[in-house]
Amino acid sequence: MKILVAVKRVIDYNVKVRVKADQSNVDLNNVKMALNPFCEIAVEEAVRLKEQGVATEVVVVSIGSKSCQEQLRNALALGCDRAIQVEAEDGPDSLSVARILAKVAEAETPGLILLGKQAIDSDNNQTGQMLAALLDRPQATFASEIKIEEGKASVTREIDGGLQTLKLTLPAVVTTDLRLNEPRFASLPNIMKAKRKPLEVKSADELGVSVSSNIKLISVEEPAQRQAGIKVSSVDELVEKLRNEAKVIA
Numbered sequence: 001m002k003i004l005v006a007v008k009r010v011i012d013y014n015v016k017v018r019v020k021a022d023q024s025n026v027d028l029n030n031v032k033m034a035l036n037p038f039c040e041i042a043v044e045e046a047v048r049l050k051e052q053g054v055a056t057e058v059v060v061v062s063i064g065s066k067s068c069q070e071q072l073r074n075a076l077a078l079g080c081d082r083a084i085q086v087e088a089e090d091g092p093d094s095l096s097v098a099r100i101l102a103k104v105a106e107a108e109t110p111g112l113i114l115l116g117k118q119a120i121d122s123d124n125n126q127t128g129q130m131l132a133a134l135l136d137r138p139q140a141t142f143a144s145e146i147k148i149e150e151g152k153a154s155v156t157r158e159i160d161g162g163l164q165t166l167k168l169t170l171p172a173v174v175t176t177d178l179r180l181n182e183p184r185f186a187s188l189p190n191i192m193k194a195k196r197k198p199l200e201v202k203s204a205d206e207l208g209v210s211v212s213s214n215i216k217l218i219s220v221e222e223p224a225q226r227q228a229g230i231k232v233s234s235v236d237e238l239v240e241k242l243r244n245e246a247k248v249i250a
């Protein structure tokens, strides 16, 4: 069974995001970029399924400018076998990404497609769901456990206040949640080996998808600055301030 993993290049989660002066977007100048953490979990899961002998090949795909090859090489160093970059300059919207992924999936015929539950930059949480719909395949979102048995995937999902287990007929689309696994670090020899693994570059045109966006980003704002706190000397003073200044108690 082949596994296709979709990964996105995003701002590293440790970076404090800055908004551009004209509020048109976040500032990406000289900002450290990384593999989206949920995508890293998807890569780890695919590699573990290959190590268990469940999968035979792990193909990683990213849609973006040439710079996303850095994240594809990273995924190759973590154990993926080959990579595909689909060129797209300005960040395409989720539906365009899902359409491109659907074309790649039609060509690659994977038994399982893994995506992150969300990209931490746009926080859309919709690409996996759109892809499953376009391919007309079963989907399970927010996976915290994946088992493959007899042509079916048993997926445990984190839902409000509990867990839910689903059985899906393969091929299927699964999106990963935080507790699915703890991704490994790439070792130096594997980083070196990754440089020689195949990385194919395709255009969206070649796949027959036009990358148009029906969504326009209007503005981005910083969260409101938090006011400094104050110290009170007694419970009575606290209650008085909550009642008369903050007006949160009667």
Ligand code: AMP
Residues within 6 Å of the ligand: 006, 007, 008, 009, 036, 038, 039, 061, 062, 063, 064, 094, 097, 114, 115, 116, 117, 118, 119, 120, 122, 123, 124, 125, 126, 127, 128
């Ligand atoms: P989103 O729906 O944008 O929150 O993203 C959910 C998941 O879709 C990500 O974790 C990736 O697995 C996949 N994805 C989103 N954008 C891209 C992209 N440009 N290239 C490859 N995969 C993507």
